[in-house]
Amino acid sequence: MIYHLRSAASVIVVMGTLGPFANLAHAETPRPNVLLIYTDDHAQWAVGGYGNKDVHTPHMDRLVADGMRFTRGFTKAVCSPSRAMVLTGLYSHRVGIPDFIPHGNPVVSGNGLPPGTSTIATVLKQAGYRTGLIGKWHLGYGAKFYPQKFGFDVAEGFRYIAPDKEIRSVGKIPFLLDGKEMPRFRYDKQHTDILTDRAIKFIENRGEQPFFLYLSIYLPHLPWEAIPDEDRKHYEGKNLVVPNLSRHPEAAISNDDLRELMRSYYANISCADRNIGRVLSTLDSLDLTKDTLVFFIGDNGFSVGQHGLLGKGNAVVLGTKDRKPNMFDDSVLVPFVARWPGVIEAGSISDVMVSTIDVLPTLIDITETETQLHLDGRSLLPILKSQRGVKWRDEYCDTYDMTYLKEDHMRMIRTDEWKLVLHLNAAGKPSPHGRHELFNLSADPGELKNLYDSDNFSQVRRSLEAKLHKWIADYDVR
Numbered sequence: 001m002i003y004h005l006r007s008a009a010s011v012i013v014v015m016g017t018l019g020p021f022a023n024l025a026h027a028e029t030p031r032p033n034v035l036l037i038y039t040d041d042h043a044q045w046a047v048g049g050y051g052n053k054d055v056h057t058p059h060m061d062r063l064v065a066d067g068m069r070f071t072r073g074f075t076k077a078v079c080s081p082s083r084a085m086v087l088t089g090l091y092s093h094r095v096g097i098p099d100f101i102p103h104g105n106p107v108v109s110g111n112g113l114p115p116g117t118s119t120i121a122t123v124l125k126q127a128g129y130r131t132g133l134i135g136k137w138h139l140g141y142g143a144k145f146y147p148q149k150f151g152f153d154v155a156e157g158f159r160y161i162a163p164d165k166e167i168r169s170v171g172k173i174p175f176l177l178d179g180k181e182m183p184r185f186r187y188d189k190q191h192t193d194i195l196t197d198r199a200i201k202f203i204e205n206r207g208e209q210p211f212f213l214y215l216s217i218y219l220p221h222l223p224w225e226a227i228p229d230e231d232r233k234h235y236e237g238k239n240l241v242v243p244n245l246s247r248h249p250e251a252a253i254s255n256d257d258l259r260e261l262m263r264s265y266y267a268n269i270s271c272a273d274r275n276i277g278r279v280l281s282t283l284d285s286l287d288l289t290k291d292t293l294v295f296f297i298g299d300n301g302f303s304v305g306q307h308g309l310l311g312k313g314n315a316v317v318l319g320t321k322d323r324k325p326n327m328f329d330d331s332v333l334v335p336f337v338a339r340w341p342g343v344i345e346a347g348s349i350s351d352v353m354v355s356t357i358d359v360l361p362t363l364i365d366i367t368e369t370e371t372q373l374h375l376d377g378r379s380l381l382p383i384l385k386s387q388r389g390v391k392w393r394d395e396y397c398d399t400y401d402m403t404y405l406k407e408d409h410m411r412m413i414r415t416d417e418w419k420l421v422l423h424l425n426a427a428g429k430p431s432p433h434g435r436h437e438l439f440n441l442s443a444d445p446g447e448l449k450n451l452y453d454s455d456n457f458s459q460v461r462r463s464l465e466a467k468l469h470k471w472i473a474d475y476d477v478r
């Protein structure tokens with residue numbers, strides 16, 4: 001089912017227009033628990049419930065079967081800005097996080113979510129929820145950026161980008177428990193199993209309040225190591241389907257090696273899936289499933305051979321160290337699933353273009369929280385309730401300012417049929433690191449044929465450019 005909306009609307013307007021539905025939801029299911037499962041570098045194509053026959057994801061597939069699957073769920077092309085968007089309901093340029101925040105860089109390691117920024121946690125805490133983050137934060141490293149400063153009652157995980165090889169084996173980077181570093185924390189099993197133990201404990205200790213749990217799983221982010229055999233066994237000896245590299249002679253890798261990479265990517269996803277299953281079982285055993293709204297979303301997409309790349313918006317050309325700044329669907333399209341028994345029809349599918357910026361407005365709508373926040377996203381509640389005739393956005397625009405590794409400021413507009421991406425330098429001129437792109441997604445969903453310079457499509461290009469420039473002006477993009 002496809003809905004259309006012509007104009008942007010602030011959350012205040014959305015709340016006003018959706019009042020009756022919100023009241024209905026409130027009366028039927030007052031203040032559900034909210035579980036936001038965020039996997040890391042997880043492309044939409046890498047979930048069984050989205051049609052992948054190779055990957056073993058029975059628990060993600062259960063969420064798809066029992067809830068609503070969005071076929072066009074967008075987010076940012078890399079980690080930190082994606083996390084800013086889902087937590088704040090704002091495009092990441094609004095909070096000054098254009099790219100991932102590297103902890104090894106002394107200049108930018110002082111960056112983070114601006115103190116005082118409202119998040120899902122501050123809003124739901126104000127509404128009476130107990131709030132928790134288990135897992136990855138990646139919105140700043142110093143004490144002023146601790147998750148507790150942004151509404152989280154509980155925060156456990158690692159402050160850094162991703163646990164690396166060391167942390168997986170001997171735990172040299174301290175584990176963070178409630179704002180206190182635990183340098184002697186014992187890593188007796190895979191960190192996702194440890195974090196899931198903590199998530200289950202958070203749910204079991206929920207008390208009388210409804211809870212908001214942001215379960216931010218580090219997988220399947222690189223490096224792909226130390227995954228338990230029980231998660232690898234699904235792929236042993238299997239002739240996994242991999243992208244055809246014949247169109248990408250620049251990719252310096254054999255098909256066998258590419259298949260091995262795919263095996264590792266899938267094993268990491270299955271490890272995440274198994275642990276998601278443990279959390280869902282906890283909800284079942286505590287009789288909380290029907291009272292819990294679950295979002296399952298990837299923080300950004302990923303290519304394992306698509307476009308000849310390995311990675312996301314700052315992917316490398318396979319087998320090389322050359323970076324390819326991009327906003328391909330494989331980098332910005334993610335699994336985006338919502339389950340709320342009794343409210344969301346099981347097995348429903350929506351083709352509207354939604355984004356992680358829509359999550360917080362949805363939660364404000366559902367909980368009827370009074371707020372003066374002006375957010376970029378809009379409430380998904382009428383779509384989740386399969387209301388007919390809902391007006392929705394006709395196009396989705398976003399940016400990705402790649403500022404580390406290689407500089408390229410990308411500006412994207414995507415409709416059902418077309419995608420235009422401008423690649424600019426810091427001065428707004430064409431970037432030396434990427435050509436402007438125009439793809440016909442109906443004829444070329446793999447975004448392989450760039451039509452930007454084709455005279456046959458110059459009218460389409462100009463129309464999209466005009467809309468994109470209007471969005472850039474309306475949303476204060478610099």
Ligand SMILES: [Ca+2]
Pocket residue numbers: 040041042078079221299300
């Ligand atoms: Ca990521």
